Amino acid sequence: MTMTASDGTEISYLAAGRGPAVFLLHGFASAAMSWWTIGAAQRLARRGRVIAPDIRGHGESDKPTDASFYGNRLLADLAELLDHEGEDTVDVAGFSMGAEIGLAFAVRYPHRVLSLTLAGSGWSPEGIVAEYRKWFEILAPASDTPDALAALIEGVPDLTGLSEEDVAGIDVPLHGIIGEHDDERRWMERIAEARPNFTPHVLPGVDHMGTWRSPDFPGLLAGVVTGDE
Numbered sequence: 001m002t003m004t005a006s007d008g009t010e011i012s013y014l015a016a017g018r019g020p021a022v023f024l025l026h027g028f029a030s031a032a033m034s035w036w037t038i039g040a041a042q043r044l045a046r047r048g049r050v051i052a053p054d055i056r057g058h059g060e061s062d063k064p065t066d067a068s069f070y071g072n073r074l075l076a077d078l079a080e081l082l083d084h085e086g087e088d089t090v091d092v093a094g095f096s097m098g099a100e101i102g103l104a105f106a107v108r109y110p111h112r113v114l115s116l117t118l119a120g121s122g123w124s125p126e127g128i129v130a131e132y133r134k135w136f137e138i139l140a141p142a143s144d145t146p147d148a149l150a151a152l153i154e155g156v157p158d159l160t161g162l163s164e165e166d167v168a169g170i171d172v173p174l175h176g177i178i179g180e181h182d183d184e185r186r187w188m189e190r191i192a193e194a195r196p197n198f199t200p201h202v203l204p205g206v207d208h209m210g211t212w213r214s215p216d217f218p219g220l221l222a223g224v225v226t227g228d229e
Contacts, residue, residue, distance in 0.1 A: 022049065
């Protein structure tokens, strides 16, 4: 399905199931279909309405090459997608880049978020843009639109570098899933500085992408989001 954002950008998304809405936000240089590939979307669709956008610059969505089309526009896309789907509120789950977008969305649109589940990343500083550039060098050769990914990276600081007050003020259930050896584990565990009761689930023996590929991840994610963990 598609939605035309208020700036004219076409956003593609996948949806399945009926009931309470759940956003699934994919990682950098990935796409919405990846949630079905690992089986997480199917599990969550048994209990609610799964809505998984291709973040602009990815998948079947438009891929602007101007950095002004990214940053906070990614958050506006989510709010507009909820309106398009006729949903007032949503549970949000994201992996890696999707986790950072989800955290920023909960800060900027608090009245629209019921719960937030972060996987593979967390409360990242503005300097995380260097990590994006590292992955860009690895992934760009396989991309047919590297200029769009480069433009998205320039907007990343608009979404990260949230204040302690921002994170502490997220007044919804907040969950985390992180690999034991994930380089971004420190940004996940940093959330406890703002929310002392926050304790993420740690998947033993895996790194960043190992979390995504773990056969335990889809079930764990579904359990956390639905409260059946």
